[in-house]
Amino acid sequence: MSSVSDLDAHTGYLLRMVSNAVSQEFARSVAGEGVTVAEWVMLRALYGGDAIAPSALARKMGMTKGAISKLADRLLEKGLIVRVGNAEDKRAHTLSVSDAGAEKVPLLARLADENDAAFFATLGRQDHERFRGLLRALIDKHGLATIPVD
Template sequence: MPSVSDLSTHIGYWMRMVSNAVSQDFARKVMAEGVTVAEWAFMRALYDEDALAPSALAEKMGMTKGAISKLADRLLAKGLVGRVENEKDGRAHSLFLTAKGRANVPVLASLADMNDAEYFGVLTAAEREALVRTLKVLVERRGLKNIPVD
């Protein structure tokens, strides 16, 4: 019988354990505010902009235009995002945060900050810096660009 490595011998196992816990708790927190993690990421991506075309937002977030369209439709229905038609091209439009959406972003950001503090506050400042530095190296060397929303 061939030797089979134990799950716990894989770095990915430990990363997934932490990632799942952090993500699931955060998802519960933002769901209590009426949005999903993907919707929060979409809103945060729009927060520093007056308005963005869906194609620009898709590029910024590393998502498909179809995924952006679905998120936009959900956020439009919730009154958190608005749509403005392009005056030069009637087929084109841009998306923007409504006043309600803009007011909601700092609330959601504070939940993200709180979630990080709950999980990573057990580390020393040096340990947190080393963890972030290591993760950034992996992101850079693997060429990862998509904003994690799942």
């Protein structure tokens, strides 16, 4: 019988453990503000930019148009984004952050910053920055561009 490596011998497994822990705590934090992590990511993708067609937002976020539509419907219902129709093409519309959404994004960003600071404080500032640099190098090397939503 051949030798089988332990789960914790796999870097991907360790990254997933860390990612899940960071994400789950952040999800609890933003839930207190009435949004999901996916909704936060979409709000942040829209924040500070021009109105954008859902298809372009789907490409930017690496999601399907259907998934974007579902997220948009939830955020519209919460009053955090606005949908503006196109007078020339009744099927076309754009999405942008509403005034209420624009007020909420800095608060959610602060929660994300606090979540990172609390979780990664164990590393110390220098090691944390080095770790982020290593992750960015992996992202660049593998051409990762899809925005993680969940």
